[in-house]
Amino acid sequence: xxxxxxxxxxxxxxxxxxxxxxxxxxxxxxxxxxxxxxxxxxxxxxxxxxxxxxxxxxxxxxxxxxxxxxxxxxxxxxxxxxxxxxxxxxxxxxxxxxxxxxxxxxxxxxxxxxxxxxxxxxxxxxxxxxxxxxxxxxxxxxxxxxxxxxxxxxxxxxxxxxxxxxxxxxxxxxxxxxxxxxxxxxxxxxxxxxxxxxxxxxxxxxxxxxxxxxxxxxxxxxxxxxxxxxxxxxxxxxxxxxxxxxxxxxxxxxxxxxxxxxxxxxxxxxxxxxxxxxxxxxxxxxxxxxxxxxxxxxxxxxxxxxxxxxxxxxxxxxxxxxxxxxxxxxxxxxxxxxxxxxxxxxxxxx
Amino acid sequence: xxxxxxxxxxxxxxxxxxxxxxxxxxxxxxxxxxxxxxxxxxxxxxxxxxxxxxxxxxxxxxxxxxxxxxxxxxxxxxxxxxxxxxxxxxxxxxxxxxxxxxxxxxxxxxxxxxxxxxxxxxxxxxxxxxxxxxxxxxxxxxxxxxxxxxxxxxxxxxxxxxxxxxxxxxxxxxxxxxxxxxxxxxxxxxxxxxxxxxxxxxxxxxxxxxxxxxxxxxxxxxxxxxxxxxxxxxxxxxxxxxxxxxxxxxxxxxxxxxxxxxxxxxxxxxxxxxxxxxxxxxxxxxxxxxxxxxxxxxxxxxxxxxxxxxxxxxxxxxxxxxxxxxxxxxxxxxxxxxxxxxxxxxxxxxxxxxxxxxxxxxxxxxxxxxxxxxxxxxxxxxxxxxxxxxxxxxxxxxxxxxxxxxxxxxxxxxxxxxxxxxxxxx
Numbered sequence: 001x002x003x004x005x006x007x008x009x010x011x012x013x014x015x016x017x018x019x020x021x022x023x024x025x026x027x028x029x030x031x032x033x034x035x036x037x038x039x040x041x042x043x044x045x046x047x048x049x050x051x052x053x054x055x056x057x058x059x060x061x062x063x064x065x066x067x068x069x070x071x072x073x074x075x076x077x078x079x080x081x082x083x084x085x086x087x088x089x090x091x092x093x094x095x096x097x098x099x100x101x102x103x104x105x106x107x108x109x110x111x112x113x114x115x116x117x118x119x120x121x122x123x124x125x126x127x128x129x130x131x132x133x134x135x136x137x138x139x140x141x142x143x144x145x146x147x148x149x150x151x152x153x154x155x156x157x158x159x160x161x162x163x164x165x166x167x168x169x170x171x172x173x174x175x176x177x178x179x180x181x182x183x184x185x186x187x188x189x190x191x192x193x194x195x196x197x198x199x200x201x202x203x204x205x206x207x208x209x210x211x212x213x214x215x216x217x218x219x220x221x222x223x224x225x226x227x228x229x230x231x232x233x234x235x236x237x238x239x240x241x242x243x244x245x246x247x248x249x250x251x252x253x254x255x256x257x258x259x260x261x262x263x264x265x266x267x268x269x270x271x272x273x274x275x276x277x278x279x280x281x282x283x284x285x286x287x288x289x290x291x292x293x294x295x296x297x298x299x300x301x302x303x304x305x306x307x308x309x310x311x312x313x314x315x316x317x318x319x320x321x322x323x324x325x326x327x328x329x330x331x332x333x334x335x336x337x338x339x340x341x342x343x344x345x346x347x348x349x350x
Numbered sequence: 351x352x353x354x355x356x357x358x359x360x361x362x363x364x365x366x367x368x369x370x371x372x373x374x375x376x377x378x379x380x381x382x383x384x385x386x387x388x389x390x391x392x393x394x395x396x397x398x399x400x401x402x403x404x405x406x407x408x409x410x411x412x413x414x415x416x417x418x419x420x421x422x423x424x425x426x427x428x429x430x431x432x433x434x435x436x437x438x439x440x441x442x443x444x445x446x447x448x449x450x451x452x453x454x455x456x457x458x459x460x461x462x463x464x465x466x467x468x469x470x471x472x473x474x475x476x477x478x479x480x481x482x483x484x485x486x487x488x489x490x491x492x493x494x495x496x497x498x499x500x501x502x503x504x505x506x507x508x509x510x511x512x513x514x515x516x517x518x519x520x521x522x523x524x525x526x527x528x529x530x531x532x533x534x535x536x537x538x539x540x541x542x543x544x545x546x547x548x549x550x551x552x553x554x555x556x557x558x559x560x561x562x563x564x565x566x567x568x569x570x571x572x573x574x575x576x577x578x579x580x581x582x583x584x585x586x587x588x589x590x591x592x593x594x595x596x597x598x599x600x601x602x603x604x605x606x607x608x609x610x611x612x613x614x615x616x617x618x619x620x621x622x623x624x625x626x627x628x629x630x631x632x633x634x635x636x637x638x639x640x641x642x643x644x645x646x647x648x649x650x651x652x653x654x655x656x657x658x659x660x661x662x663x664x665x666x667x668x669x670x671x672x673x674x675x676x677x678x679x680x681x682x683x684x685x686x687x688x689x690x691x692x693x694x695x696x697x698x699x700x701x702x703x704x705x706x707x708x709x710x711x712x713x714x715x716x717x718x719x720x721x722x723x724x725x726x727x728x729x730x731x732x733x734x735x736x737x738x739x740x741x742x743x744x745x746x747x748x749x750x751x752x753x754x755x756x757x758x759x760x761x762x763x764x765x766x767x768x769x770x771x772x773x774x775x776x
Contacts, residue, residue, distance in 0.1 A: 052645065055512065055519025058768040068723055178739055207684070208771040214649045219640030220418075224411040231407055243522075243644050250641060271517035272525030274642060 020350045043076025043299060048093040050109025051213075053082030057269035058242070059287045063108045063131060074299040084348050087213075091115035098123040104298050106131065106291060110181050111138040111213075111312030120144045127303055131287055132181065134308050142306035147290045149311050151181070151283075152188030153341055154318030155238070157346045158260050158283040159192025160337050161320060162236040163200050164330045165258070165280060172229035173204040174248050176216040176241035182206070183264070185240040185283075187349040195337065195346065207244055215244060222247030223254075230255040230301075234313030236280065237264070246270070252278040258326075263287075267323035282321040290317060314342045380667075392558040394696045398731075402686035404558040406539075408514030408550055408678075409565025410684060414639065416649075416670075416677030417577045418443070422630030422655025423662070423669040424584055425625040429474075430664060431588060432621030433601035434481050435768040437492025440652025442473035442626040446502040446633025451523030451643020455516055458528035463573070463634050470630015471623050473499060478622035482615055485770040496652075504645065523643035531640050533575070535567035573635050580628075585666045597621055601764030604771040614771060629655070661754060663761050677755060679746040687742050691734055697752065698727035 025048035047067055049060045067078050079102055081093040092111055097105045098119065103126045107116055115259040120128045128144040135146045162171040173189050175182040189203045206227050208215030215221070222244030226237050230251055238260040239248035245261060253258040253274060261267065261282030270276060290311045297303045311317020320327065320334060327334065340346045361425035395403040402408050422439050429436035436442075446466040458611025473495055480491040504520060511518035518524040534540035545567075548560035597617050599607035604614045629652060636647050654676060655669075662668025683690050701724035708717035742747075 052521045054523050055508075057519060061519075097609075163601060205684075205687075206739060211744045212743065217644060217646045218646065218649050219642075220414060220636055221680075223639060224681060224684045226415060227407065227411065243646075246640050246642060246644070250639070271522070274525070274641070 002299075020117065043071070043074060043295070044102045045071070045076055045078045046094075046097030046100075046105035047078055047080050048090070048097060048105065048107045048112070049080065050111060051083055051087050051216075052243070054080060056243075057271070058264045059131065060108055061286065062264060062285075062287035063106065063291050066288035067295065069288065070292045070295035073296060076295075076299075087111060091119060093126075095122070096118040097285070098126045099125045102345075103127060104129055104303075106294070107133070108287070109133075110137075110179070116144065117141050127298060127305060129222070129291075131290065135306055136308075140306065145294060145303060145305060145310035147287075147294060147311070149285045149287075149290070149317050149318055150313065150348070151285060151318060152184040152191075152348045152350055153313045154283040154285065155185045155240070156187030156192035156195070156341065156346075157279070157313075157320050157334055157338060158238050159189040159202075160196050160334055161192075161281055161327050161330060162238060162260060163193040163196035164333060165327070166197075166200070166234075166236050168233055168235045169197065169199070170201040170203070170232070170234040171219070172226070172232075172234035173202060173239035174222060174226050174229065174237055174239050174241050174244075175204065175206040176222075176244055177208050177213055178206040178210045178215075182240055184350045185238075189238050189240075191349050192337070201234075203232055203234055205229065207241055216242035218244050219247035219250070223251045226251035226259070227255065230257050236260065238271060238283070240283075246272075246275070249275040249278055261321070265323050267319040267321060276324065279324065280323075280326045282319050284319050286311065286317050286319070289315075313338050373545075388558060388562070389555060390699060391696065392555045394692055394699070395558060396554050398689075398692035398695055399550065400686065400689040400692040402682065402689040404561045406546070406561045406564035406568060408681055408685055408689075409562050410568065411681035412674070412678040413566060413570070413574060414677075415680050416673045417574050418632040418635050418651050419655045419658050419676060420581065420670055421577050421635065422512035422629050423673055424580055424666065425474075425632070425655050426659040427584065427588075427625075427664060427666060427669060428597075428621045429602045429625035430478075430659065430767050431598050431764055432618045433764060433766045433769065433771065434618055434622050435488040435492065436474075436477065436622065436625050436626075436629075437489050437650075438473060438477050438495030438499075439492075439625070439629045439656055439658070440648055440650060441492075441496035442470045442477075442629035443633040443636075443648045443652040443655075444499040444503055445469040445473045445626075446630025447637050447643050447647050448506060448523075448633075449630060450634040450637035451504075451518075451526075451551040452510070454526035454637065454643075455518070455524035456527065459526060459530040459638065462526055463530075463631070464639060466634035466637065467627045467630045470633065471627040473630070474623040474626020475619075477626065478619045481770070482618045482622065485772060487770070488768050507643075507645070521645040525724055526641050528624070529641060530572050532569045532571050533570050538570040539564045552669035556636065558630060571635075571638060573631070573638060574663055576580070577631070577635065581666045581670045588666075598764070600771075604766055608773060614773070619772070657750070660761065660763075661750065664763055672750070676746045676750055679749040683742045683745040687739070688736055690737055690742050690745050691731060693745070693749070694727045694731040694734070698724045698731060700724075701727060704707045718726075 015032050045067055052060055054060050054064055072229050083090050105126055105128050107130045112130050113133040116128060116130050120141035120143050124143055131147045133146055135144055136150055138144055165331060171193055173186050175186055175348055186204050193200045193202050207221050207225055222241050224247040235257045237248055239245035240262045249259050260281045261279050263285050266282045267276055268278045383538045422443055425439055426436050446469055449469030450462040450466035454462030469640050477491055477495055480486040481488050508520040516524040539545045545564035549557050549564055552555050588598060596612045599612060600617050608614045637643050658672035659669045661672030701720045705717045705720035705724055708720060
């Protein structure tokens with residue numbers, strides 16, 4: 001029996017150490033990332049990613065590209081941090097970065113809204129920024145800047161393109177998770193489609209309800225939802241569903257229809273040549289430009305703090321991707337609508 | 351032990367009508383139950399006008415959602431029948447998805463299947479070494495494997511896919527270089543598509559059966575067929591062969607099995623490795639849908655597969671039913687929010703049946719309760735046009751809970767399930 005207990009303890013220790021090793025590799029990575037970067041300048045930028053981390057071919061990568069571009073301009077180093085699988089350690093990431101003297105600290109993703117306010121109050125000398133999160137949601141700390149995107153405006157153009165290209169007079173929308181953020185994508189898309197064809201039918205559906213974030217990373221269910229919309233008669237579906245979007249593209253291939261990507265230029269980032277022909281365009285969110293501008297401002301000392309910076313069509317912070325050349329023929333009409341939004345002739349619902 | 355000679359199991363006397371439904375043993379009763387469910391669902395479809403309820407596309411989607419759960423559940427079945435609780439199914443599934451991505455982009459779908467199964471089996475081996483070899487608590491080892499798997503795949507992706515010319519990144523693999531073939535039943539569900547025509551007629555019962563058959567036979571992937579075949583094969587292997595008896599005896603009374611010369615340790619190792627391989631296969635199936643590996647693709651399906659196993663009373667048919675029920679209601683809510691409301695009508699009819707049965711048996715309280723809930727569901731069906739999305743997406747969980755509580759089955763896990771077995775100490 002004693003031997004058994006010894007074995008048990010040994011196995012437990014083994015399992016525990018393995019689990020710990022798993023944690024350790026992350027911080028090791030982050031450390032090497034910091035030392036590997038350029039060492040010029042005094043700027044020490046902390047970058048906390050959203051679920052998925054760098055390599056998501058979407059807004060995390062885009063944020064990193066923005067930081068890199070800024071470092072090329074003003075110099076400095078970057079320390080990256082990725083949340084764990086269930087993203088329960090977001091607050092810890094920010095605290096660690098601030099503790100280690102990184103300033104500014106940039107959090108990527110609206111999910112940081114719950115924690116960033118508190119951390120910002122603990123570190124009044126550090127400047128924080130949050131991509132996709134407003135200062136208001138974080139509890140109005142005055143050392144934080146919200147980098148917001150008028151996603152509804154970009155989606156409006158997506159709706160315009162869908163309506164112009166639709167042959168069945170029916171288009172669709174697949175949202176990942178029914179959060180206010182994605183709902184503004186939906187509102188803009190529907191308004192854009194209706195602006196072109198007032199009698200167009202827009203079928204909108206979400207993969208998972210608010211609170212259940214699996215909808216952003218479940219291609220199988222994304223495919224089923226999209227297939228249902230295509231079966232219902234829609235011929236273009238806008239996938240505002242993060243990683244589930246690839247399921248929407250698969251459904252488009254299976255039914256010989258088309259889809260619209262989101263956030264990054266998914267025609268380029270999808271990694272699957274079979275899917276490229278169905279990705280008509282993507283509604284871009286230029287996280288890179290926003291992050292770069294924020295860091296440059298910070299280096300200049302012109303960051304106010306406590307305010308939101310909204311990136312919209314007028315600053316080219318949102319827009320449509322043209323890769324693949326599928327929307328070349330309607331580009332002038334899209335530009336018309338874009339100008340009308342910038343001029344305030346069209347107000348896009350949130 | 352009774353010594354009386356007149357205790358032969360004479361069935362309670364029934365009329366010829368009751369005999370038709372209740373006689374003939376389990377198989378006939380299950381068949382009637384299935385027929386009853388199809389007739390009922392078909393009637394609900396006609397009354398509510400919700401075509402999505404039995405359309406072939408709903409069934410096809412249900413199959414897509416069921417297969418990974420069923421494969422994970424089957425994996426659990428092997429392990430638990432041999433007496434090892436496998437909480438690590440989800441982790442082994444994660445390993446399977448990663449393996450499928452890695453094998454798939456280099457060697458096509460065959461490579462994806464092979465590497466995915468191998469990775470899952472490796473996860474199973476680790477669990478077996480910990481639980482059978484070292485006697486670690488099964489739950490602790492399983493949880494550790496879940497945590498470990500998530501970390502390992504991130505590490506592997508980071509080291510193999512970063513700056514890989516084929517594409518991919520820390521959270522996703524390059525696309526699979528070939529797709530698994532799909533087959534359709536000729537004449538019936540492709541070509542002339544007779545079933546499709548029949549389904550479009552919207553006739554009572556006939557169209558519903560056609561929808562069901564077409565959904566299960568049109569454009570079905572190879573792995574789906576394998577998975578469906580694995581259910582009866584597992585049953586035959588575990589309940590109709592000497593090997594199966596020995597394996598199950600390890601889960602019921604390993605000491606007795608050992609004393610009779612059954613290689614308990616070896617069988618347990620084998621069972622847990624097979625368990626991991628099957629869970630890995632479930633992961634491969636998920637990758638085949640997206641044609642790419644993505645981190646977090648399993649979304650906890652391993653746990654639901656485990657729940658399906660328990661739902662099905664640790665039997666292949668039962669776990670397939672559990673996974674199917676979950677998959678169907680999930681598919682239904684994903685495809686049509688309004689069709690979910692029609693389920694309320696179904697619930698009302700079912701509960702009314704339960705009420706009548708309980709009243710017949712003279713249980714007033716149960717009959718009254720079931721009747722009250724039946725009326726409540728009926729009222730809800732009449733009054734509600736569309737349920738709020740939060741409730742709709744919860745449909746699969748609610749349905750499963752409801753069926754579990756209605757069926758009030760006597761669940762019986764393998765007797766030595768989860769116990770650490772040490773030779774000579776029992």
